[in-house]
Amino acid sequence: MNVQIEIQKSISKSLSELFGHEVAFENLALQPTRREFEGTYTFVTFPFLKVSKKSPEATGQLIGEYLQSNSDQVSDFNVVKGFLNLTISDGTWLDTLKDVCKTVNFGFAPSNGKSVMVEYSSPNTNKPLHLGHLRNNFLGYSVAQIYEANGYDVTKVQIINDRGIHICKSMVAWQKFGGGETPGSSGLKGDKLAGKYYVKFDQEYKKEIAALIETGMPKEEAEKQAPLFLEAQEMLRKWEAHDKEVYDLWTTMNGWVYEGFDQTYEKMGVTFDKLYYESKTYLLGKEAVKIGLEKGVFYQKEDGSVWIDLTEDGLDHKLLLRSDGTAVYMTQDIGTAIERFKEFPGQEKLVYTVGNEQDYHFKVLFLILKKLGYQWADGCYHLSYGMVDLPSGKMKSREGTVVDADDLMDEMVQTAGDHTKELGKIDGFSESQARELYDTLGLGALKYFLLKVDPKKRMLFDPQESIEFQGNTGPFIQYTHARISAILRRAEDLKVDFQSESCLDNVPLETVEKDLIYLISEYPERIKSAAVEYSPSVIAQYCFDLAKEYNRFYAELSIFNESDPDKVCLRVKLSQQVARTIRSGMALLGIDVPEKM
RNA sequence: GGUCUCAUAGUUCAACGGAUAGAAUAGAAGUUUCCUAAACUUUAGAUCCAGGUUCGAUUCCUGGUGAGACCA
Numbered sequence: 204m205n206v207q208i209e210i211q212k213s214i215s216k217s218l219s220e221l222f223g224h225e226v227a228f229e230n231l232a233l234q235p236t237r238r239e240f241e242g243t244y245t246f247v248t249f250p251f252l253k254v255s256k257k258s259p260e261a262t263g264q265l266i267g268e269y270l271q272s273n274s275d276q277v278s279d280f281n282v283v284k285g286f287l288n289l290t291i292s293d294g295t296w297l298d299t300l301k302d303v304c305k306t307v308n309f310g311f312a313p314s315n316g317k318s319v320m321v322e323y324s325s326p327n328t329n330k331p332l333h334l335g336h337l338r339n340n341f342l343g344y345s346v347a348q349i350y351e352a353n354g355y356d357v358t359k360v361q362i363i364n365d366r367g368i369h370i371c372k373s374m375v376a377w378q379k380f381g382g383g384e385t386p387g388s389s390g391l392k393g394d395k396l397a398g399k400y401y402v403k404f405d406q407e408y409k410k411e412i413a414a415l416i417e418t419g420m421p422k423e424e425a426e427k428q429a430p431l432f433l434e435a436q437e438m439l440r441k442w443e444a445h446d447k448e449v450y451d452l453w454t455t456m457n458g459w460v461y462e463g464f465d466q467t468y469e470k471m472g473v474t475f476d477k478l479y480y481e482s483k484t485y486l487l488g489k490e491a492v493k494i495g496l497e498k499g500v501f502y503q504k505e506d507g508s509v510w511i512d513l514t515e516d517g518l519d520h521k522l523l524l525r526s527d528g529t530a531v532y533m534t535q536d537i538g539t540a541i542e543r544f545k546e547f548p549g550q551e552k553l554v555y556t557v558g559n560e561q562d563y564h565f566k567v568l569f570l571i572l573k574k575l576g577y578q579w580a581d582g583c584y585h586l587s588y589g590m591v592d593l594p595s596g597k598m599k600s601r602e603g604t605v606v607d608a609d610d611l612m613d614e615m616v617q618t619a620g621d622h623t624k625e626l627g628k629i630d631g632f633s634e635s636q637a638r639e640l641y642d643t644l645g646l647g648a649l650k651y652f653l654l655k656v657d658p659k660k661r662m663l664f665d666p667q668e669s670i671e672f673q674g675n676t677g678p679f680i681q682y683t684h685a686r687i688s689a690i691l692r693r694a695e696d697l698k699v700d701f702q703s704e705s706c707l708d709n710v711p712l713e714t715v716e717k718d719l720i721y722l723i724s725e726y727p728e729r730i731k732s733a734a735v736e737y738s739p740s741v742i743a744q745y746c747f748d749l750a751k752e753y754n755r756f757y758a759e760l761s762i763f764n765e766s767d768p769d770k771v772c773l774r775v776k777l778s779q780q781v782a783r784t785i786r787s788g789m790a791l792l793g794i795d796v797p798e799k800m
Numbered sequence: 801g802g803u804c805u806c807a808u809a810g811u812u813c814a815a816c817g818g819a820u821a822g823a824a825u826a827g828a829a830g831u832u833u834c835c836u837a838a839a840c841u842u843u844a845g846a847u848c849c850a851g852g853u854u855c856g857a858u859u860c861c862u863g864g865u866g867a868g869a870c871c872a
Contacts, residue, residue: 232816239820247818249855259855285855286819518803519871562804563870589806590868626838656813661806661868668812672838674824675813682838693835732816744814747823758840778835800836 206295206724207233207244209276214246217269224254235721241281242288243721249285259285293712299724303780310726310787315354320547321347323556324361324473328460329373330398332467332608334591334664335558338653341793342588343556344473345654345739348791353734358547362479362539365457371438373397374452375431376404386459392466392609393459407431470612472646472793479539485530488538491575492524500574511571521567536568537575544579552582554737559587559659586737589661591653606664616645618670619678628800643795644678650794651677655743675747677794680785683750684796686757687782694775715756719777722749723784730791739792746788753781 211228218224218231236242248255248262255262263282270277270289278292303309323343326332332340347357377384377400386393408431415425426432441449468474492509495501501511501523509524523534530538544550555565565585572580593606620641623629629637652669656662672678726745733741760774789796 232818234816234818237819237822245819249818252855283819558869559805560869566804587805592868622838626836628836628838659805660813663812665812668825671825676824676838678838679824682836686836686839690835696835740814744823751823754839757835761834761840800838 205728206276206291206299207728210244210270210274210289213270213274213277214266217266217273218251218254221265221269222251222254222256224251236288240283240286240288241279241290243291243717244289246287246289247285248287252285263287291717293717296712296717296720300720300776300780303720303723304776309780309783310730310791311352312354312727314356316356317354317551318356318358318547318549319350319552319554320358320360320543320550321350321554321556322360322362323347324468324475325363325557326361326464327364327369328394328397328457329369329401331392331394331463334593334606334608334611337471337608337611337649338588338591338662339556339558340468340471340473341650341653342586342658342739343554344471344793345742345791346554346556346586346737348793349730349734349737349739349742352730352787352791355551357476358550359474359476360479360543361475362481362484364481366442366482366485368435368439369401370453370457371435371442372404372408373401374449374456375435375438376400376407377456378452379431379434380407386462392463393461394463394467395609396463397456397460404431404435467608470609470646472795479543481535484539484542485535486538487542488530488534488536489524489528491537491541492534495523495571495575498575500571511574513567513570516570518563518567518570521571523571532564533568533571536564537571540568540572540583541577544577550579550582552584553579554584554586556586556588559589561585562587584737586658588658591662591664594663594665606666611666612646612649614666615649615670616641619645619648619672622672623800640797640800643797644672644681644800647677647681647789647794647796648672649677650792651680651743654739654792655747657740658738680746680750680789681794681796682800683753684782684785684789685798685800687753687778687785688798690775690778691782694771694778713759715752715759716773716777719749719752719756719781722752723780726784726788742788742791746785746792749781749785749788753778 208228211231211233214231214233215226215228218226231246233244233246236245246263246266248259248266252259252262255265257265260282263280263285267277267280267282267287267289271280276291276295277289278295279290281288281290321343323346324332324336324340326336344359347359350357377397380403381400384396386396389396391399408429411429411431412422412425415428416422420428438449442453492501495511496503496509501509503509504526506526507528508522508526510520510522512520514520521533522531523537524530540553543553557565562585565583565587569580569583569585572583620637623637623641623644629640632640648669652664653662655675672682722745729741729745733739756774756777786796
């Protein structure tokens with residue numbers, strides 16, 4: 204039973220019987236009553252004054268009276284202007300709590316037989332992952348988890364950008380300056396090694412340009428004539444011609460990078476079900492372009508290049524195939540999407556977790572897919588997220604102001620460890636237990652910090668603040684869970700029978716407890732709405748609310764401890780639910796919760 | 801130049817078109833016989849500007865200003 208829906212239905216009935224006005228109950232908005240007022244749910248009557256033909260107060264009074272006598276849930280009400288505040292009966296709260304207790308997999312829906320695909324990460328193989336990738340991965344992974352909790356069958360994918368001129372740059376630099384260095388010989392992670400030579404290329408390339416300008420060559424020409432640049436271009440040509448030597452080098456270096464990435468993903472706690480490689484998909488899509496041409500969706504210019512005219516949709520003309528017949532990003536994205544739906548038919552959604560600098564690209568991509576006649580194009584969604592800024596400004600790889608993902612995670616864990624030791628919280632922990640705790644805390648802090656902000660908004664990452672363990676942070680919520688676990692252990696020691704149904708009966712409820720039951724029972728609804736809006740931030744906020752509410756409750760409990768055991772019994776029962784709810788909420792976000800700390 | 805996004809306490813973030821705009825931090829003042837003080841309580845502090853839409857606007861529309869992204 205869902206209290207909110209029951210009340211919505213009752214209101215719908217009241218509108219029909221009192222005023223002869225028919226409204227579907229889903230369309231009747233109920234909101235939580237503000238703390239200053241008496242009540243749990245508030246119904247705004249302003250929009251219905253036209254049908255009631257009465258003042259706001261009289262309208263609220265009528266509906267309130269109707270609900271009080273006709274609804275099992277509403278025990279009382281009050282009217283303030285156009286706001287009808289409804290008080291829910293204690294019995295309803297107790298029933299709700301019992302209901303929640305009985306639900307085994309609370310917060311998780313059974314399989315609905317539908318499937319979705321979520322893409323995230325999708326890095327280049329010429330440099331290591333950075334802070335932006337962390338936001339991307341955590342978002343994508345959370346969304347996948349949220350879908351799973353909603354009963355979907357989820358396929359997690361990424362497309363690895365493993366070809367192109369930028370990869371060749373690393374390769375050229377390694378060949379010329381590497382001296383045969385390998386991850387094994389240098390002790391560097393594979394992705395770090397590739398990144399090192401990508402930077403090296405840029406440095407040497409700049410030197411060459413400077414030298415050429417010195418000889419009187421204009422800057423633009425120097426950039427195109429620098430020997431290193433020509434070599435990289437030549438390497439790309441050889442790669443495309445499947446030159447054995449180049450291909451071997453490419454395979455080797457990418458292999459190193461993948462080993463490095465795997466370590467990073469493992470530390471982050473994200474996984475993938477299927478990997479796509481651009482080297483295998485970059486030729487896809489040409490066929491689709493041909494079909495589009497035949498259908499007249501696309502048009503060809505005299506030079507042979509293929510375009511689509513999107514001016515009617517408020518966009519511009521977009522290139523789909525160059526005059527020399529080579530593909531552009533758009534071409535391969537069209538091909539890859541088609542391929543994915545061939546391979547995994549019947550997906551309800553395909554979510555692309557990609558930064559908002561690609562907003563335009565995806566708008567065009569989805570429009571093209573639709574114009575090509577693919578029904579599933581409507582299910583394509585760009586989960587667009589804003590850039591992560593640093594207090595010092597924007598991250599720029601060329602200026603070396605990039606925050607490396609591995610370094611950052613290590614730093615977070617390190618700080619968590621230092622802080623925990625300082626507080627003397629780990630007495631009696633083994634070395635490995637302590638390390639696990641630091642990992643949980645450090646990464647939990649990082650994940651929560653990156654997920655609590657609305658994805659589409661640009662956010663500021665302050666390393667100092669992210670490491671804070673107070674306020675609206677992951678560790679605060681984790682800590683709350685650990686405290687609840689401690690209470691439950693204590694209750695078991697005292698042999699409190701919190702499993703018995705009877706301990707819930709005839710106990711007067713405190714306001715605090717109703718708030719808690721309200722929050723807990725609302726939980727699945729929040730997940731449902733989050734899955735529609737793709738908002739891990741909704742769940743993050745929810746977990747924090749719950750933890751905060753619980754801490755308030757905890758403060759009362761301390762004062763209250765000595766009174767009669769029935770009440771303690773109910774509170775323990777609540778603790779159990781709070782713990783369970785926090786745990787599942789954090790699980791959706793991909794954040795671990797320790798039992799002890 | 802064209803298109804898109806964002807703008808809220810000192811700071812970082814909230815708010816299906818609803819009540820006196822919430823939190824968290826930093827500031828000020830308190831609370832430890834207690835299942836963990838990594839906590840709690842009290843206090844002060846904000847909607848970029850100008851119009852419009854309506855019972856009612858942080859939210860929707862128009863025009864500015866500022867920040868950012870994309871496209872040539």
